[in-house]
Amino acid sequence: MEAIALPAKGKRNHLWDETLKGFGAMVTHTGVRSYLLQYRMGGRGHPSQTITIGRHGSPWTAEKAREQAADLLELVRKGVDPKASKAEKRQQEEEARRDQNEFAFATYVDTFIHRHAVKKKLRSTPDIEAVFRRDLKPRFGDRSIKALSRSDITKALDEIGDRSGSAANKAHKWLKKMFNFAVERGDLHGSPMDRMRPPHEEQSRERALDDRELRPVWLACEAIGYPFGPFTQLLLLTGQRLREVAGMRWEEFSEDAREWLIPGARTRNKQPHLLPLCELARSILLDIKARGIDSELVFTTNGRTPVSGFSKAKKRIDNYIAERPESVGVVAPWTFHDLRRTTATGCQRLGIPIDHTEALINHTGRRRGIVAVYQLYDYRLEKAVAGQRWAEKVISLVGS
Incomplete structure (x- = not known):
């Protein structure tokens, strides 16, 4: 040469x-x-x-x-x-590199969340991100979504289900939605999860804590302290949804902390919700304020984002209850959402009219225009009375 x-x-x-x-x-x-x-x-x-x-x-x-x-x-x-043949091989290699980058599972998940959840402003976006981050990204990593088989997915859901049937069902739900999203965009010809049923049968939840259960839960909240102790207590006292309470900002409260205006951007029905606060809820908030936490958020661990890690917090409460001999066998399994149902059920037992109770917990449909404006003040007095009566009932049960 x-x-x-x-x-x-x-x-x-x-x-x-x-x-x-x-x-x-x-x-x-x-x-x-x-x-x-x-x-x-x-x-x-x-x-x-x-x-x-x-x-x-x-x-x-x-x-x-x-x-x-x-x-x-x-x-x-x-x-x-x-x-x-060489050109075809080069094209195949280029497609493989494209798959490795654009269709790598972890990368495509981010695309799905951005274009489906974030752009549609789904309130469940943080939950969707958590499901993929905790249970699916570690399993599939950089594998191309085109290479994932039904068997791969079934095995992953089985492993998740060994830990939690509910977690496996959530993984199934959002993974299936992501594959359908890919099919709609033309990125996949078909979904490997087509007609795949959830791996575990969901149990209908109609749980409300009874009077005997409230005291052990309340005392556990006092024991674990800020942020999840008072957070859980406010869930019970206000009957509001988990993320509405978790995302509380000081600017949402009146100057004397007697009213809480939840902006429509944070409510399920997209309408602002004015909630008069009972004295006990107000005192809890003032105690938090007195801690001098430098943040616009009421509940935060880093000063920048609302609290998360609810399953770990719930486990701390459960562990405290399990360690108290007087609480053994008293408190049945429960979830944070059961506290909202407990508030509603408790108000009903007190004889509070159903429309007043629903106004209190913001269990209403969409309202627009002038109706939406006046809805802010509908049942204002009735909500205040219902909230205070429920708080008094809680106080009588927990001894605060």
Whole structure:
């Protein structure tokens, strides 16, 4: 190869192998030396084509290049165009790299969350992110979503289900939605989860804590302290939804902390909700304020974002209750959402009219225009009375 003389500028010199027809070497005026093969598809009468095997040097020596040329000529003999085959292989490699980047599971999850959950302003976005982050990204990582089989997904859901049937069902729900999203966009021809049922049967929840259960729960909240102790107590006293309480901001309260205006951006029905606060809820908030936490958020661990990690917080409460001999067998399994149902049920037992109770917990439909404006003040007095009566009942049960 080194014996081939450099050609004049703009020219190329060739040296053809005497034993393997079509195999040769080429050198440019800049000194670039390459191995190549000339061949004809269909024999004589058809135009010749040239394919570059590679540049001289590692890994291409004359012997290795000759072996490659012989393999390519065998393809020609079989009617396969090496140049077209090389282009196809290059395209496949490019598609594989694209899959690795764009369709890697972890990357595609982020695309799904951004374009489906965030753009649609789903209130469940934090929960969706948590499901993928905790249970699915660690399992599938950078694998292409195109390569995931129904069996892969079933095994993952089985493993999640060994820990929690509810978690497995949530993983099933959002993973299935993501695959349907991919099909709708044309990124997949079909979903591997088509007609796949949730792995666990959901139990209908009609749970409300009874009078005996409230005291152990309340005392556990006092024991674990800020932020999840008072957070749980306010869930029970106000009957509001978990993330509405978790996302409380000081600017949402009146100056004397007697009223809480939840903005429509944080309520399920997208309408602002004015909630008069009972004295006990107000005193809890004032105690938190007195802590001097430098944040616009009422409940936070870093000053920048609302509290999260609710399952761990719930476990701390449960562990405290389990360690108290007087509480053993008293408190049945419960969830944070059961506290909202407990408030509603408790108000009903106190004889509070159902429309007043629903106004208190903001269990209403969508209202627009002037109706939405006046709804802020509908049942204002009635909500205040209902909230205070429920708080007094709680106080009588927990001894605060």
